[in-house]
Amino acid sequence: MINRKRYHSISLKLTDEELQLWNTKHETSGLSKTDYLMQAIRDSEVRIYSVADDIAPLIHEIRKIGTNLNQLAYYSNIGQDDKVRAEIGAIRITNEAVMKRILAFLDNPKFSIKGVK
Known part of the structure; x- marks a missing residue:
């Protein structure tokens, strides 16, 4: 140095x-x-990052996944395999949307400081 x-x-x-x-x-x-x-x-x-502004709206999407999981368990318990597959598809779609939004959030901080060389 x-x-x-x-x-x-x-x-x-x-x-x-x-x-x-x-x-x-x-x-x-x-x-x-x-x-x-x-x-x-x-x-x-x-x-x-501004978590409150950017992540809070995802709570609704995450709750939808929870609802879908509950429906999946219900349909599985009563033996309705076609509805189970439909719920798995809905969960996958919602999960992919949430993950894309989280990745976009992580790629775009409100403020970033890089080291100076």
Whole structure:
């Protein structure tokens, strides 16, 4: 790393387990604690999401899946295999839609900070 004067310090509190993880990772890297932290900062990305705005509407879709599962169990218990297959199809369609929306949510954070190299 480039030799430069550093005037600022950061203090943080860790649990015993977090400190053990920190020590293991920085010692394994062969870097000083400062250089290890600087590399971690430069190579990381922080993503901020608005869960309330983007995920809350999916609750309705997830509830529909639960309703379909209940209907699936009912039809299975009374031996109506054709309705069981139909419910499985409905669950699959709803699940695929929910998963697509979750993946789109994860691909589009409200704010993202990437490390500077």
